[in-house]
Structure formats: structure tokens, C-alpha cells
Amino acid sequence: MQDNQMASQPATDSFTTAAWERIASIRASIEALPLLERLSDGTLPPEIFRHYILQDALYLKHYARCLAVVAAKAPDNAQVLRFLGSAQKALNVEQGLHAGFLAQFGITPADVEAAEPSPSGFAYTNFLLATAYHCSYPVALSAILPCFWIYWKVGEAIKNRPLTEGNAFQAWINTYGDPQFAAGAREVIALTDFAARGASEAERTQMLDVFVRASQYEWMFWDSAWNLETWPV
Template sequence: MAKPDIKVTDGPFSAHVWEVIAPIRKAIDELPLLKELADGSLSGDVFLHYIQQDMLYLKEYSRALAIIAAKAPESEQMLRFLDSSKRAILVEQGLHSDFLKTFGISPEDLDGAAASPSGFAYINFLMNVVQSSSYAVGVAAILPCFWIYWDVGVRIKAMEKTPGNPYQAWIDTYGDPEFAEGARAVIAFADEAATLASAAEYQQMLDVFTRAAQYEWMFWQSATERETWRV
């Protein structure tokens, strides 16, 4: 009889994977976009590129969360992911719309806007994972967006405020305790799912979490570069 796969890990999945992506987290911390957003010196053109791309991303991320909800094994997880799917749309309609008004951009101005190469790749990666993989692997793929934004938001909000920072609403949104509570819940779901995963599935969880974290870096960096399709 073949021996079952056995996972050898120290502590919960979240502790393991957070350490695995330490180099990526360091690279994110060093992003010019985040440093300049924190002190209010970020170029309006760069921020506008980011917001436009984030609006496109969140529409698809909301769909990914709804798919995860449909695969959830318990009603608690299902309700949490359905609520998160709704909140992703509300952020897109609220926070982003306010910023667009600040920049004098109307929703009609964005009609026909296309995802950048990095945004397109990230969106398609997430949708492919949540549609074709297990609940556990899907949760691991969508988790970095929650966790990294919470981590970045809390640390920026703890810094000394820049009077008149035009991006303070963004900082307040992702540094808010309510957003932190949602991130912690998804971390707990990932840890729970990992305890039930086979060794192969656990490795898949690590792999997709790491890739999604890389895409988080790429997404912010692409805004700094105002990335477009070259041909």
C-alpha cells in the first residue's frame, strides 16, 4: 500500500508562507509608489494610473471571491467571502470614484480602459486558480491581496501624517481596523484549509500565494512605470 503524503511544517500555513515571501515583502516596502503615497509626494499621473488599474482589478477580484464562496465547505466561509466580494465592489464604487472626481475624471472617461500587462496577467492568474483549483488553493491565491494591503496600510497609517496628503483616504481605508479584521479572517481560513490539505495541495497553496505576492509587487511597480501595451 502506498504511503500517504505527509506535510512537514513548523506552525500554521500563514506563518510559513509569510516567511517564504519575506524577500517579496521587502521589495514591496521599498517601492517608490508606497513611500511617496505615504508622504503625499506621489505624482498624480502615477496614482491615477494605479487607481484606474485597481478599478479593473477589483471587478474581477470580486468575481474570484464569489467563486471561492461557492466552493467554501462551511457557511461561515461562504458568508465571509460573499461579503468580501460585495466590499470589493463598494471600494471600487466609493473610494476610487472619489479619487477620480479629485482628478476631474468621469466614469465615462474610463469606458474602454484596458488592463495593463501586469494587471491583465494578475487577473487571469487569479481567475484560473479559483476556477480550476480546490477551495484551499483558491484561498491561498486570493489571500495576498488582503494580507499585503493590510500590512502596508497599517504601517503607513502609523507614520507621522503629512498635512494635506491627497492620498490620506487610501491610507485610512487599508489601515482601518475593519479591513484588518477581514484580512485576519481570511488568514484563519487559509490556515484551517492547510491543515486538511495533502502534501501536494499544501505545496500548491505555497506556490500560488507566492506568485500572487509577486503580482502584488508588479501591480504597484507597473503604476510607477505607467505600464502600457507596447504594440
Template sequence: MSDTPSPLSRSFTEELWGGIASIFEAILAHPFIRGLTDGTLPEEAFRFYVIQDALYLRDYARALALAAAKAPQEQAIAMFCHHAAGAIEVERQLHESFFRDFGLTEQQVRATPVAPTNLAYTSYLLRVAYAEPFHELVGAVLPCYWIYQEVGTRLATRGSPNPLYRRWIETYGGEEFGRVVREVLQLTDRIAEALTPAQRAAAARHFVTTSRYEWMFWEMGWRMERWPV
């Protein structure tokens, strides 16, 4: 008898990650990500990315707050409320340190136009947040947590000659952020136990879509994407 586990024995989050294996490999191979560790990423591109990420976080925090409002259990309500605040407070502190390095004011950041990919990603998140049930919203917000943690963990073993990039890597590859992500993964597996196959499939579709948007976000930063007209 084979000791290989049946696919049915995999957790829901393992199934989700298996469904984006090629997307994640494309992310790791992207020149923006490679440039963080070998120091070849132009600082102008990193500056563009950091500003857009700060603008993204405003709407991501709204999506997390709506997840809290839709959550059926108190533990999930408290968790997503805490994470929504963290998206504004903790990560904003990191961005503000970069803003000082780049000589940017908060007013300059807020006056920056939202790039097309950024607007598309956040618009998708907020549509799911307002229109779809809780389990689908969890599927949509999960890649931003999980992919960043996985990228940070992989890059942390390589480091970076650039102190700005090293600070970014250490934030997302650190244990504190890892604990946050594990908390969300555990919740995802718990709620999946009560889902029908159709409901699981719906959550997985959102997970794949926003994972693709994660690749597109780094591509946006690499190209310093502007509106074409």
C-alpha cells in the same frame, strides 16, 4: 532545552508569510509605496493606479465569488460572498471619491484599457478560480487582502502630506479592514489543518505568485505601464 518554537509549531499563514519576506520588503522599498508617505509620488501615477485598481476589482470580485461557490462550509460561503460584494461596493466608493478628485467619470474609467500587468494578474487569478480546488484559490486571493493590510499598517505610522494618499493609507491601515483580513487568515489556518503537505505546497505556490504580482502592480502604477505595441 531551548524555548525556541519548532518550525512545525508555526501556523500555515505564518509559513506563508515567511515565504514572501523578501517580496514584502521589496514592496515596502518600492518608490510608489515610499512616495505615498513622503508625498513624492506623482499624482498622475496615483491616478493611473487608482483606475487600474478599479478595473482589477471587477475580476477580483469574480474570483472571490468563485471561492464562495467552491467553499465546503457555510461560514466560508457567506464570508467570500460578503467580500465579493465588498470588493465592488466598499472599495469602489473609495475609488469613486478619487475619481471625483481627478475629474473622471465612470464611463472614462471603464473605457480605459487594462494594463498588461493588470491583465496578467487577473487572468492568473481567474484561471486558478475556475480550474483549481478551493484551498489553492484561497492561497491565490490571500495576498491582495494581507499585503494591502500590512502595507497600510506600516504606512499609517508615517502618514502623508498629500491628503489623497493619506486617505488611501487610512483605508487599508484601519481597523475595519484589519478585521476583514484576520477573518480570512483564520479561515486559511482552519482549512490548512486538513491539507496534505502537497496540498499546502500548492496553495503556497499560488500565494507566492500573486504576492509577486502585487509588487508588479505597484511597479505598473509607477511606470504607468502601457502596451508596448
């Protein structure tokens, strides 16, 4: 992925502009991940994608609950509905896109039921849930934002590459490169900026901290799939 594709950001001087700039080195590391390179050209080994998609199915179940907690903390009905809708969409992705991939790559419902989260996936979801439960609405928003924003930029960058005929992962590319997904990400960016304007200085510092940490976990999650990460003991 080219840096100018991943580097798109709000034009105004805002909290999210500063946060996006702060994770420039993390974004560069994400761009360099072999998993994404091989996914985009269809050469990703099936066992790696199986590991990724199974872990992502586990992740989305927890992420949907995290979004529901964020919705419960939202200051108005419009934002409550926005994040309840996001939680529903996360579960729909798990049940739709993932169900197709799980069947395509020979993963049964029993496999999903028996699966354990990888160390990186376990750490990431527990970080998000703890932040959503214990922190303010602006801070919780900042923790969930990297998943929206980074997936949007990754999907957009991959979709803009030359199409590989017969790419087994094209449905994944289409999902995260879809304009509707981009619109949803932009909306969460705008809501985070709005929340930041009313936050205290201490809250804004915490917002940036959790945004960076969640972005680090995004890199770790993909890298862990490439390395077929399991619990070492």
C-alpha cells in the same frame, strides 16, 4: 515601511506563517517601492496615482468575481457568506473610495469604461480567476490571501507614519489602515490555515506556490503603476 511593521504574522507554527516567511524578499521589495513611499508623504505625482487607481478599479471588478467563485467552493455556509461579503466590499470600495478619487483626479466614468488593464493587471487578475475556477478551495484561498494580507500590512505601516497635512491620498491610507480591514485580513489568514490542515501534501505545495505567485503579482501591480505601464505593441 519598517520590516518589523510588515513582518507581523500569526504566532503559531502554521501554513500561513511559513508562507509569510517564504515571501520575505518580496515583502522587502514591496516596502522599497517608490510609489508607496511617495503615496505616504503625499508627493506621489498625480498622473501615477491616476494610473494606479484606474487600474485598481479594473482589478477590483475581477477580484470581486474571484471572491464569489471562492465562496461557491466554500465547505460551509459561514465561509460562503464570508467571501460573498468580501466580494460585496470589494465592489463597494470600487464604487466608493475609487469614485471619489476618480473624480478628484479628473477621471470620468467614460474613461473607466474605455480603460484597458495594464499587462501586469491583466496577468494578475487572470491568474487569480484561473486559480479560483480550476483549483481546490484551499488553493484558491491561498491565491486570494496576499491581496488581503499585503494591503493590510502596507496600509498599517503607512498609517503609522507621521501624518502629512493635506495629503491628497489620505483616504486611501485610512481605508487600508483601518482596524476593520485588518480584522478581515486576519480572518482570511485563519481560514487559510484551517483549510491547509485538511489539505493533502500536494495541495499544500500548490497552496504555497500560488501564494508566492500572487505576492509577486502584488509587487508587479504597484511597480507597473509607478512606471505607467502600457502594452508595448
